[in-house]
Amino acid sequence: MQKLIEGIHQFQHQVFGSKQELFEGLEDGQHPDALMITCSDSRIDPNLLTQTEPGDLFVLRNAGNIVPAYGAVDGGEAATIEYAVKVLGVKDIIVCGHSHCGAMAGLLDLPQLEHLPAVLSWLDHAKLTHQIIKENYAHVTDVAARLAATVEQNVLVQLDQLRTHPSVAEALGRDALNLHGWVYQFETGQVDCYRPQEGRFVPLERTSP
DSSP states (O other): OHHHHHHHHHIIIIIGGGGHHHHHHGGGOOOOSEEEEEEOOTTOOHHHHHTOOTTSEEEEEETTOOOOOTTSOOSHHHHHHHIIIIISOOSEEEEEEETTOHHHHHHHTGGGGTTOHHHHHHGGGGHHHHHHHHHHOTTOOOHHHHHHHHHHHHHHHHHHHHTTSHHHHHHHHTTOOEEEEEEEETTTTEEEEEETTTTEEEEOOTTOO
């Protein structure tokens, strides 16, 4: 806790002053460019990764960067998505998974989560990911490769579930919204994006959709 308190004082005395105009401008409201849905893993910092300032990103974080299908759960995810699209008018939504994801590792070995009933229940919203890996990746026996495939497939599953949200479907229908699937390799800094035309994840480039 002391580290956090010292960090706050450092922010107030060394950082805030240099960006005071930016922070004062935020009083007038927020106009983020995108909604980023990512994992609650402490090794991910969305603003650091994208080199954005406060006010640039609307962020939704939870274990496994999961987007429950609309109506499947009475939780904050649907409200956050709806607000981002209908009120803030974001033009892009990114579902960003990451390497070495503990939630996805748990999904591959559900019995180990029996002592974590809330986590086990939450991962039920990724059951299609589990099914895809079980049926299509039985030949992948290497633990690391199997986990990497699970992370990627889960991003695609969550994008599909994102499309069930009425606000998203309506915005997509009038070409006012773009969806993106990313996987961040935090140990190398690489970000891969899903390219539908190729049916695979490739390194993110400046011209990537």
